[in-house]
Amino acid sequence: MPTAVTAYDDPRLPLLLPPQPHQRRRVLHIGLIFFLQGIGMLMSWNALISVPTFFHRLFTGSPYTATFESSFSLTYMLFDLAGTVLATYIGPTLRASTDRALAIGALSANATVFALLLAIAFATDPVTGTLAGIAPSAAFVLVLAAIATTGVATAQIQSHLFGKAAGAGDGYTAKMLVGQGVSGILVCVLQFALQLTEVPPRAAACLYFAVALTLVGVCLAAYLPLHRALEVRQDSLAQVPPFMADTVATIIPATTTAVGLAVSSLHGEDPMLILHEENDGDSASSLAVSTDDDEDVAESPRSFAEEQQLQIQQLLQHQQQQQQLQHQHQRYGGTDTAPVSSVDTNSAGMSASALAAAIGPYVAAISLDFAVTLSLFPATVAQLAPSQAWPLPPAAYTALLFLLFNLGDTAGRATPTAFLPTRPTAVVAVAIARILLVPLFLVLPAVITGTPPTSLAAIMKHRNTHGAGTDIVGMLAVLATSFSNGALGAAVFTAAADRVHARADKERAGRWITLGMLVGLSAGAALGFGVADLARGTDLAAFF
Numbered sequence: 001m002p003t004a005v006t007a008y009d010d011p012r013l014p015l016l017l018p019p020q021p022h023q024r025r026r027v028l029h030i031g032l033i034f035f036l037q038g039i040g041m042l043m044s045w046n047a048l049i050s051v052p053t054f055f056h057r058l059f060t061g062s063p064y065t066a067t068f069e070s071s072f073s074l075t076y077m078l079f080d081l082a083g084t085v086l087a088t089y090i091g092p093t094l095r096a097s098t099d100r101a102l103a104i105g106a107l108s109a110n111a112t113v114f115a116l117l118l119a120i121a122f123a124t125d126p127v128t129g130t131l132a133g134i135a136p137s138a139a140f141v142l143v144l145a146a147i148a149t150t151g152v153a154t155a156q157i158q159s160h161l162f163g164k165a166a167g168a169g170d171g172y173t174a175k176m177l178v179g180q181g182v183s184g185i186l187v188c189v190l191q192f193a194l195q196l197t198e199v200p201p202r203a204a205a206c207l208y209f210a211v212a213l214t215l216v217g218v219c220l221a222a223y224l225p226l227h228r229a230l231e232v233r234q235d236s237l238a239q240v241p242p243f244m245a246d247t248v249a250t251i252i253p254a255t256t257t258a259v260g261l262a263v264s265s266l267h268g269e270d271p272m273l274i275l276h277e278e279n280d281g282d283s284a285s286s287l288a289v290s291t292d293d294d295e296d297v298a299e300s301p302r303s304f305a306e307e308q309q310l311q312i313q314q315l316l317q318h319q320q321q322q323q324q325l326q327h328q329h330q331r332y333g334g335t336d337t338a339p340v341s342s343v344d345t346n347s348a349g350m351s352a353s354a355l356a357a358a359i360g361p362y363v364a365a366i367s368l369d370f371a372v373t374l375s376l377f378p379a380t381v382a383q384l385a386p387s388q389a390w391p392l393p394p395a396a397y398t399a400l401l402f403l404l405f406n407l408g409d410t411a412g413r414a415t416p417t418a419f420l421p422t423r424p425t426a427v428v429a430v431a432i433a434r435i436l437l438v439p440l441f442l443v444l445p446a447v448i449t450g451t452p453p454t455s456l457a458a459i460m461k462h463r464n465t466h467g468a469g470t471d472i473v474g475m476l477a478v479l480a481t482s483f484s485n486g487a488l489g490a491a492v493f494t495a496a497a498d499r500v501h502a503r504a505d506k507e508r509a510g511r512w513i514t515l516g517m518l519v520g521l522s523a524g525a526a527l528g529f530g531v532a533d534l535a536r537g538t539d540l541a542a543f544f
């Protein structure tokens with residue numbers, strides 16, 4: 001007897017009826033969970049890089065006082081990247097319960113790290129900022145171990161959640177990306193407020209670590225019901241709405257022949273859709289597919305309402321299938337660029353080579369996207385100094401640029417997919433075009449002020465003597481960089497999941513895109529040192 005396949009698992013039979021109110025509420029509930037996970041996902045790193053003065057005082061007397069920020073970045077990126085590689089290749093092979101347990105363990109590890117950092121901040125001397133009884137070098141090693149731990153933990157969380165979001169659909173990936181952007185906004189608002197109020201470094205560190213610990217705790221509590229919520233959501237996608245049985249007789253009278261002809265044309269096959277009912281205390285119905293002609297006759301004849309219910313379901317499915325094929329044709333520019341696995345129903349999933357061929361351009365695009373962005377932010381952006389007309393302290397201008405960066409990035413991530421490039425060639429072309437931001441970011445202030453392009457440092461010095469004209473130019477450059485970064489990232493995550501159809505393959509695609517993003521982040525962080533050196537004093541004329 002052929003194995004029944006639910007409508008959710010079979011891409012030939014998508015659910016075409018409008019979601020019911022309880023289903024919409026469930027989607028919103030799951031979306032809120034993913035949004036919160038996005039906020040907490042980046043809060044660990046954001047909190048660590050927001051209190052450099054605290055760590056400088058903590059490490060005073062050690063040889064790491066001048067280099068701890070680079071050590072933090074390198075350690076976090078290496079362990080985050082290594083953890084993502086491991087999660088990408090091992091995660092899909094794990095049992096669902098094991099994968100979930102690892103995610104819970106990673107969230108717990110992050111909570112432990114920030115509880116430790118909060119305790120360290122409270123224990124430091126309010127005047128000197130050092131730890132009594134602990135050498136500065138030992139404190140550096142302790143903090144570095146904590147950063148390595150949170151790097152691996154965050155990698156596991158990112159890979160797991162982006163995979164789940166891609167597999168579940170319903171725009172959950174976009175919600176998590178927006179949550180990441182909101183995380184940056186929250187940190188920048190907090191940083192801007194602390195700059196204006198001149199809060200002591202020890203108090204600022206306690207505040208950051210307490211906020212991070214609270215958010216990680218909230219994310220852990222919100223994650224616990226996520227697995228069950230996704231299961232219920234997937235089950236609901238395969239349910240036949242009960243109202244159909246009462247209304248089909250008046251909606252479509254006498255359509256048996258027309259429906260039969262329509263269904264027989266679906267994929268050139270003649271599947272018989274049967275409604276399985278299980279009576280074990282509660283009656284649950286699910287749409288299933290059977291291709292065995294010997295099983296066409298049920299043990300008891302179906303009622304007229306049941307027959308009409310089945311027929312209208314078949315007709316709606318056929319119509320929606322045609323709409324989906326037309327949408328894919330328009331979105332991807334024809335059959336040559338339509339999702340390569342749109343008819344792949346192999347439950348075992350695509351091979352690694354087939355998946356690479358399907359989403360390879362998107363992995364390359366997101367790697368290049370974040371490499372360009374991290375080569376400019378934060379190191380080079382932090383060197384943009386305000387003019388003499390700037391009414392606030394110079395540090396407030398830098399904090400404002402960081403806030404604008406996160407606002408632009410969040411706006412880009414929240415941009416509707418309809419306005420974003422989704423074809424493989426388009427996303428790769430946009431990613432390559434963003435390389436021009438690097439030289440543009442260095443010479444744009446010179447073009448505006450008329451300063452010879454010798455170095456960014458010289459340009460900034462000239463700005464300090466020639467008014468506030470380029471203060472806004474610097475803000476616009478930061479906004480352009482961040483918005484394009486967020487929009488391209490959102491387009492890649494969304495389009496890559498559309499290139500494959502099976503839920504398991506969508507989850508693998510989400511993990512691969514996450515790996516590509518981490519590769520770009522690591523490469524950009526390394527390139528950022530060179531771009532920052534170039535901005536500080538290298539002859540730009542020689543560079544060009």
